[in-house]
Amino acid sequence: MALNASTLDQLAEHLENCQLKAQDTLKITESHPDMDWDDAYAIQDRILARKLARGARVVGYKAGLTSHAKMKQMGVTDPVFGFLVDEFVVAEGAEIKVSDLIHPKVEPEICFITHTELKGPGCHIGAVLAASDVVLPGIEVIDSRYRDFKFDLKSVVADNTSAARFVVGGRIAAARDVDLRTLGVVLEKNGLPVAMGAGAAVLGHPAAAVAMLVNHLGRRGQSLPAGSLVLSGGITEAVAVQAGDNVTLRIQNLGSVSVRFV
Numbered sequence: 001m002a003l004n005a006s007t008l009d010q011l012a013e014h015l016e017n018c019q020l021k022a023q024d025t026l027k028i029t030e031s032h033p034d035m036d037w038d039d040a041y042a043i044q045d046r047i048l049a050r051k052l053a054r055g056a057r058v059v060g061y062k063a064g065l066t067s068h069a070k071m072k073q074m075g076v077t078d079p080v081f082g083f084l085v086d087e088f089v090v091a092e093g094a095e096i097k098v099s100d101l102i103h104p105k106v107e108p109e110i111c112f113i114t115h116t117e118l119k120g121p122g123c124h125i126g127a128v129l130a131a132s133d134v135v136l137p138g139i140e141v142i143d144s145r146y147r148d149f150k151f152d153l154k155s156v157v158a159d160n161t162s163a164a165r166f167v168v169g170g171r172i173a174a175a176r177d178v179d180l181r182t183l184g185v186v187l188e189k190n191g192l193p194v195a196m197g198a199g200a201a202v203l204g205h206p207a208a209a210v211a212m213l214v215n216h217l218g219r220r221g222q223s224l225p226a227g228s229l230v231l232s233g234g235i236t237e238a239v240a241v242q243a244g245d246n247v248t249l250r251i252q253n254l255g256s257v258s259v260r261f262v
């Protein structure tokens with residue numbers, strides 16, 4: 001690791017404050033160019049520790065930048081992983097206050113819920129499907145704390161991969177009963193389709209993103225607990241939203257889920 005404990009603490013406090021106060025900041029590698037991958041995930045861990053100390057509960061994990069559309073949009077080449085806590089959960093059809101966020105964007109995702117603990121290394125699509133009760137549609141609201149969404153991968157990992165809110169809903173299906181690669185996905189804003197794709201856009205198969213997350217946790221001496229919810233990553237590029245927007249995600253055979261920005 002290149003940064004000492006007090007710098008990691010300071011950066012975690014700074015980034016979490018930016019999230020809580022909806023204030024943007026310059027990417028942290030500007031001031032800490034030597035920061036390495038372990039530092040980036042250590043800052044993310046410290047943000048989680050701050051939330052847990054205030055009584056938050058981990059509800060799941062997310063994989064980000066798992067589609068070529070997202071990687072191209074953000075000019076990066078590798079997936080990243082973050083945590084989801086109860087303060088990010090939004091009920092289906094509920095309102096999200098844009099003033100609580102900096103510059104929100106929405107992403108259409110396939111969400112997994114597991115019934116068995118998953119451990120890496122060596123986790124694969126088959127293990128994920130066998131350990132997943134259900135899949136269902138999820139809209140992730142990302143809100144990078146970095147000015148104009150301009151970052152590099154280490155900065156975005158430290159910022160918990162831009163996690164801000166998410167809503168799941170629609171119709172659940174048994175993960176093993178649907179071909180997740182060919183599921184058609186339509187994201188609508190104010191009644192108009194704004195992005196379309198299919199599950200295979202996520203690393204060829206959305207369960208591959210979950211397996212990658214499990215192997216990432218394994219490298220860090222952690223596992224994916226039973227009962228975790230996992231957002232497997234945006235199938236299309238992210239779409240900017242503002243107050244007044246209604247967003248609906250429709251996934252073939254899995255119904256729809258909606259959220260409103262006020």
Ligand code: 0L1
Nearest residue numbers: 064065142144161162234
């Ligand atoms: O969930 C995501 O794909 C977002 C990962 C972080 C990058 C971004 O803010 O777009």
Ligand code: MG
Nearest residue numbers: 107140233234
């Ligand atoms: Mg996402």
